[in-house]
Each structure stands twice: as C-alpha cells, then as structure tokens.
Amino acid sequence: MANTALPAAKADARTTGQRLVNQWLANIHSAPERGQPVAYIFVMGNAVEILRTFDFELVFPEINSLQTGVRKAAPDFLAKAEDYGFSPDVCSYVKADVGLMLSNMEHPSGTHIPKPDIAIASSLCNVYIKWAEIWERHFGVPAFVLDIPGKRFANWQPLPGTPQYGADKRWVEGQLCDLIERCEHITGKKFDPDRLAEVESNVNEMIRLWVEILKLNQQRPAPYNSMLDGLTYIGVLNAWRGTPEGVEYMRLLHDEVAGKVARGEGRVQEERFRLIFSGTPCYVNMRRMVDLFESHGGVFAASDYLTYAAGGLDSSGLFYDPSRPLESLAEVTTLASQLGLSNHFFSHQTLAQQVKEYAADGIVYHGIKSCRTVATSMADNREYVTSRYGLPTLYIESDLIDPRYWSDAQIKNRVDAFFEVLEQRTLKGGR
Amino acid sequence: MVYVAGIDVGSTQAKAVVLNDQAQIVGEAILDVEMNMGTAAQQVFDLVVANAGLTADAIAFTVATGYGRYRVTFGDLQVTEISCHARGATAEFPRTRTVLDIGGQDTKAIRIGDAGEVMDFAMNDKCAAGTGRFLGAASFALELPLSDLGPLAMKATAPVKITTTCTVFAESEIIGHLAKGHRPEDVLAGMHYAIATRCASLVRRVGLTPEITFTGGVSRNAAMVSLLQQVLGTPLNVSAQGHFMGAIGAALYALDHARSGSRQPHVEEVAP
Numbered sequence: 040m041a042n043t044a045l046p047a048a049k050a051d052a053r054t055t056g057q058r059l060v061n062q063w064l065a066n067i068h069s070a071p072e073r074g075q076p077v078a079y080i081f082v083m084g085n086a087v088e089i090l091r092t093f094d095f096e097l098v099f100p101e102i103n104s105l106q107t108g109v110r111k112a113a114p115d116f117l118a119k120a121e122d123y124g125f126s127p128d129v130c131s132y133v134k135a136d137v138g139l140m141l142s143n144m145e146h147p148s149g150t151h152i153p154k155p156d157i158a159i160a161s162s163l164c165n166v167y168i169k170w171a172e173i174w175e176r177h178f179g180v181p182a183f184v185l186d187i188p189g190k191r192f193a194n195w196q197p198l199p200g201t202p203q204y205g206a207d208k209r210w211v212e213g214q215l216c217d218l219i220e221r222c223e224h225i226t227g228k229k230f231d232p233d234r235l236a237e238v239e240s241n242v243n244e245m246i247r248l249w250v251e252i253l254k255l256n257q258q259r260p261a262p263y264n265s266m267l268d269g270l271t272y273i274g275v276l277n278a279w280r281g282t283p284e285g286v287e288y289m290r291l292l293h294d295e296v297a298g299k300v301a302r303g304e305g306r307v308q309e310e311r312f313r314l315i316f317s318g319t320p321c322y323v324n325m326r327r328m329v330d331l332f333e334s335h336g337g338v339f340a341a342s343d344y345l346t347y348a349a350g351g352l353d354s355s356g357l358f359y360d361p362s363r364p365l366e367s368l369a370e371v372t373t374l375a376s377q378l379g380l381s382n383h384f385f386s387h388q389t390l391a392q393q394v395k396e397y398a399a400d401g402i403v404y405h406g407i408k409s410c411r412t413v414a415t416s417m418a419d420n421r422e423y424v425t426s427r428y429g430l431p432t433l434y435i436e437s438d439l440i441d442p443r444y445w446s447d448a449q450i451k452n453r454v455d456a457f458f459e460v461l462e463q464r465t466l467k468g469g470r
Numbered sequence: 471m472v473y474v475a476g477i478d479v480g481s482t483q484a485k486a487v488v489l490n491d492q493a494q495i496v497g498e499a500i501l502d503v504e505m506n507m508g509t510a511a512q513q514v515f516d517l518v519v520a521n522a523g524l525t526a527d528a529i530a531f532t533v534a535t536g537y538g539r540y541r542v543t544f545g546d547l548q549v550t551e552i553s554c555h556a557r558g559a560t561a562e563f564p565r566t567r568t569v570l571d572i573g574g575q576d577t578k579a580i581r582i583g584d585a586g587e588v589m590d591f592a593m594n595d596k597c598a599a600g601t602g603r604f605l606g607a608a609s610f611a612l613e614l615p616l617s618d619l620g621p622l623a624m625k626a627t628a629p630v631k632i633t634t635t636c637t638v639f640a641e642s643e644i645i646g647h648l649a650k651g652h653r654p655e656d657v658l659a660g661m662h663y664a665i666a667t668r669c670a671s672l673v674r675r676v677g678l679t680p681e682i683t684f685t686g687g688v689s690r691n692a693a694m695v696s697l698l699q700q701v702l703g704t705p706l707n708v709s710a711q712g713h714f715m716g717a718i719g720a721a722l723y724a725l726d727h728a729r730s731g732s733r734q735p736h737v738e739e740v741a742p
C-alpha cells in the first residue's frame with residue numbers, strides 16, 4: 040500500500056444524506072432572515088414541484104413530528120397537546136405538531152420552524168385537512184387543500200384513455216393553476232414553466248434511481264432494511280425532491296446499494312427470513328423493533344410505507360414529461376394517488392405482488408390506533424394474504440411516536456412466536 | 471430413565487411439570503408469582519422436582535415458556551406459550567386444529583396445521599380486555615376467590631349485560647350493577663359472557679376450525695367453557711390439565727431435545 044496514492048475521499052451516501060438533512064434544517068431555520076418563503080406540506084399528495092419553482096423552503100410537519108419520536112422528545116410535545124385538550128386517540132403526528140406550536144415552534148433538532156407563508160393539505164388523509172385547519176387558526180395562514188381523486192373501487196382504475204381519467208386530471212390541473220396564482224401572489228414572482236420542467240427532470244432522475252434501489256432489495260441477501268435504512272433514504276428524498284442535490288444523493292445511494300449487492304453483503308449477517316412491513320413505522324422504537332426481527336435473521340426487504348412516504352411516485356413507472364410540465368404534473372399527481380396512495384384502501388393486491396417480487400416469507404402488520412387511514416384496511420388485507428397465499432402474518436400494535444403504546448414484553452412475545460411459526464414451516468419444507 | 475421439565479412462568483402464576491421418557495407426567499407444581507419471576511421460576515422448579523421424587527440433576531433438559539421465560543436462568547431453551555400450548559393441546563387431543571388459551575394477561579387463538587404445527591395465531595390487542603385479568607377484577611370487586619366465580623355464574627337466572635370489557639372499568643361497573651340491586655351471580659354471568667364473545671372473535675380471526683381445544687387457567691371455569699361452546703356453536707376439548715398445558719408443551723419440547731435435539735421450534739440457547 041505504501042507506494043499507491045490514496046484515492047481522494049469519496050462522498051458516501053450516509054454522510055451526504057446527513058449533511059443534506061442538516062442543511063435542509065438550517066435553510067428552514069434561516070428562511071425568514073433570508074426572506075425566503077416557507078411552505079408547510081405533507082408527504083402524500085403535495086405539489087413540491089410548483090413550490091420549488093418559487094423557491095419555497097419546505098417544511099414537512101409529519102417529519103417534524105416523527106423527529107420528536109426519533110429524538111425521544113415526543114412525550115413533552117404530546118403532553119402539551121393533551122393538556123390543551125386533545126384526546127390520546129388523535130393521530131400523534133398532529134399532537135406532536137400542536138405541542139410544537141405550543142412550544143413556540145422550537146424543534147428538538149435545534150431548528151426554529153418559521154410560520155408558513157402557504158400551507159398545503161391534500162385529501163389523501165382526511166386528518167391532513169383538519170390538521171391544516173389548526174395551522175390556519177394558529178398562524179392565520181389560509182390552507183390550500185389539494186383534492187386528488189383516489190381509486191373509487193378495488194380492481195378499477197381510471198387509467199389514461201378513460202373519460203374518468205381525463206376528468207380527474209382536469210380537476211387536479213385546475214387546482215394546480217389556482218395554486219400557482221396563490222404562489223405568484225405570495226412571492227411576487229411570475230411562474231416559470233421552464234423552471235418547472237427542470238425540477239421535473241430532477242424528480243424523474245431521483246425516482247428512476249429510487250425504483251432501482253427498491254428493486255435491489257429483491258436480491259438475497261437484502262442489502263438494506265426497508266424499515267431502518269429505508270426510512271433515512273426516504274427522508275432525504277422528500278426534503279430534496281426535485282433538486283440537483285437530491286439527484287446526486289440518489290446516485291450515491293444507488294451505487295452504494297448496488298455495490299453491496301455485487302459483493303453479496305446483506306443487512307443481516309445470516310438472512311433467514313425475508314419480510315414485508317405493512318403500515319406506518321414506530322419511529323420512537325424503530326431500532327428496537329427492527330432488532331427484534333433481525334435477531335432472528337428476519338429482514339424487512341420491502342414496505343408499503345416507502346410508497347406512501349414517497350408520495351406514491353415509485354408506483355409503476357410514473358415519470359413527468361418536462362415538455363408539457365404543468366399538464367404532466369397533473370397527470371402524475373393523479374396517477375400516483377390512484378396507483379400508489381389509494382393503496383391505503385386497496386392494498387392487498389399490491390402486497391401480494393410484493394410478496395412474489397421480494398420472495399417474502401411473511402408480512403408484518405404494524406397497526407396504529409391513532410392512524411386510522413392506514414390501519415383500517417389491515418384486517419381485510421391480512422385475511423386476503425393468509426387465505427389466498429397461506430402466508431404467515433403477524434399483527435403488532437404500537438404508535439408512531441408515543442412511547443406509552445410500546446409494550447416491549449408483549450411485542451417480543453408476538454415476534455418470537457411469529458418466528459417459531461416461520462421456523463416450523465421451514466422444517467416442514469413448506470416455505 | 472430420562473426426565474425433562476417444562477416451566478411456564480406467567481404474569482400471575484408459575485407452573486411446572488416433569489415428564490419421564492414415556493411423556494408421562496411424574497410431577498407438577500404451581501405457585502403464585504409474587505414479586506420476582508426469576509425467584510418464582512426457581513421455586514416452582516425445586517417444587518416440581520421434589521414432587522416428582524427426584525433431584526435437580528436428574529432433569530436432562532428444561533424448556534421455559536411464558537412471559538417470564540427469559541428469567542428462567544437455568545432453562546436450556548425458551549419457547550413462546552403459543553408453540554407450547556399448541557404442542558400440549560395436540561399431544562392430548564391430536565385432532566386439535568384450533569387452540570384457545572385464556573391467560574392472565576394475553577388471550578390467544580392458534581390455528582394448527584395437519585402436522586400439529588402452528589399456522590397462525592391472533593392475540594388480544596394491547597389491553598387486557600377479554601383475558602383472565604378481567605375475572606381477577608371481578609373476584610376483587612365481589613370479594614370472592616377466583617375458583618368460586620364460575621360455579622356462581624352458573625346459578626344466574628337473569629344475566630346482566632356488561633358493556634365494558636375494560637379491566638379497569640370492570641370493577642366500577644360491577645359495583646354499579648350490584649348497587650342497582652342485581653344479584654352477584656347475574657353480574658358474573660354477564661362478565662363471563664363479555665369475555666366469551668371477545669375470545670370467540672379471536673378464534674374466528676384465525677378461522678374457527680374444529681376440533682377446538684381450550685387451555686389455560688380459565689379452562690377450569692365451567693361457566694366459561696359452557697358459554698364459549700354456546701357462542702362458538704361447537705364443543706370444546708378441555709383437559710383436566712388445561713392450566714398446565716403450556717408447561718406440558720414446554721416439557722414435550724424438552725423431551726424432543728433430550729431424545730434427539732432435532733425438533734427445536736426456534737432456538738435461542740439460554741437467556742440473553
């Protein structure tokens with residue numbers, strides 16, 4: 040080694056991701072003094088592409104809330120909201136955010152979250168709309184509700200070419216035009232379609248790489264755990280969607296994951312069972328939860344959560360056509376909601392498909408009482424996969440960020456029993 | 471002669487059995503868990519070995535189950551109650567396809583495959599509604615020993631409709647009904663019915679496939695057995711050893727291990 044020059048230190052995905060997250064938070068913090076407008080948006084059904092063309096700093100209140108969980112600071116914020124009068128059964132993301140408002144928007148990451156200049160909710164979770172109403176009252180900023188039609192029946196999709204699709208798309212496009220007008224008014228800038236096209240090209244590249252990254256986890260052993268590593272990836276994807284930095288991160292990440300696959304490196308040392316995680320994560324104890332599974336050699340190769348959290352953009356080859364940016368934004372927004380996000384209601388077939396693609400041995404459902412949007416369909420879904428495919432499933436329950444709902448002994452007991460089922464099936468050769 | 475032990479350390483009681491190499495029970499013991507699960511495990515083990523007329527070094531293999539299984543520091547292997555109840559139930563009733571175990575803190579319905587393996591299971595959600603704890607609350611409120619509850623409930627003539635299955639609210643609801651002049655047996659019958667419907671829903675969740683074997687401490691309660699049969703519309707197998715079923719299953723796993731070491735359900739050697 041002595042006479043070979045050391046290669047220049049190569050940026051790796053992890054440090055780049057960390058740096059980008061820090062920079063994003065710093066940008067939010069300093070937005071008011073830099074005169075940058077601030078937008079509050081959700082991960083499902085937002086219009087990031089338009090906001091980027093007007094240089095809004097993006098605040099994701101869901102991410103603020105989950106971060107209180109990751110940083111083990113959630114109880115204080117939840118308590119403030121409950122003291123104020125919120126029921127313990129209300130979505131804990133909402134409560135943590137209310138707690139943050141009652142704490143003068145001082146986030147435990149050290150970021151002061153500025154008030155929004157615009158707040159966008161979508162119809163993809165009805166709690167979003169109520170949540171945005173809380174912002175309206177608290178910050179005095181009118182919310183903009185994007186009404187995106189989802190799937191209306193199982194096995195029925197208003198796909199391109201159908202009259203229904205045309206109507207849905209026009210409905211969304213009209214709202215996007217209203218939004219543009221609102222943004223022009225707030226920022227005093229004129230809408231620039233070329234800028235939108237540029238943002239869309241960046242998103243296309245990010246999503247192309249993201250879909251590749253998801254596919255790489257179909258390899259055995261899986262190079263990463265969807266519910267630990269995957270959660271970090273998705274955070275950067277959201278915060279930097281549509282930017283050159285985001286593209287660069289995705290490229291680094293893709294190369295890193297592909298390298299692991301080429302070297303046969305798995306997330307767990309001895310991968311024994313490949314699992315799918317369905318539902319929203321337990322951010323307050325996610326590492327512990329993943330440990331409980333990995334200690335048995337079980338890795339989460341895939342999760343429908345990654346689709347929700349990517350705004351449904353990873354579903355079946357959705358790309359923008361930057362040559363007609365606005366129309367294409369309306370099309371993709373409509374389809375992403377129908378193909379990806381309506382899965383809250385009709386997720387069984389998508390999950391069954393993932394079981395095949397990822398060669399899964401079982402599905403783990405994580406039910407959260409306070410997130411009815413996602414938890415409501417779980418019973419049906421579970422019934423479908425067990426009766427149709429005889430696949431072992433496990434249902435466990437806790438919360439997004441509220442540690443009071445985590446009962447370690449109970450969860451461990453269920454997880455251990457689930458692996459006993461998987462082991463017995465393996466011994467029987469029924470896998 | 472080879473002897474093995476199965477120890478089931480639950481939230482309220484520790485149970486143990488010793489089997490000989492013919493899988494016959496040669497000793498059993500039961501103790502209340504007071505403060506410390508680890509101490510209770512050791513005591514129940516000492517007791518079962520003495521009851522079997524043996525000494526500890528005669529036990530070739532010990533399997534621990536129940537919530538306290540990792541506290542059994544002298545155990546050779548830990549297996550969850552789900553696998554153990556399934557194993558115990560199918561050993562006594564080989565045509566068992568569904569097991570219902572009502573425990574102190576968890577109620578479980580287990581679907582069994584043709585080879586006696588666990589196919590699926592469902593457990594009560596986080597709260598203790600529909601578990602043995604609910605009867606514990608009744609025994610406390612009525613100041614009656616647990617073993618008297620079933621026989622008394624059987625005497626009911628006008629069962630009261632109990633609206634809560636919340637263990638915390640149960641006590642105040644019972645007191646409320648008594649204050650209104652309802653007889654204790656009618657209130658108790660209502661409570662049994664509330665638990666039975668809750669448990670029946672768990673059984674349906676894994677698919678109500680006969681034969682159904684009812685295990686756990688509550689299987690000794692005749693009122694519960696008859697109500698469950700009524701609600702599920704099918705007879706239940708109930709073992710005279712129902713409350714030892716977890717320990718028996720654990721001991722059967724221990725016996726497999728002592729014989730060949732080949733049939734481990736899931737191996738995590740010794741407590742972490």
Ligand code: SF4
Binds near residue numbers: 130167411412
């Ligand atoms: S999807 Fe669930 S977690 Fe997200 S806002 Fe809606 S209820 Fe809350």
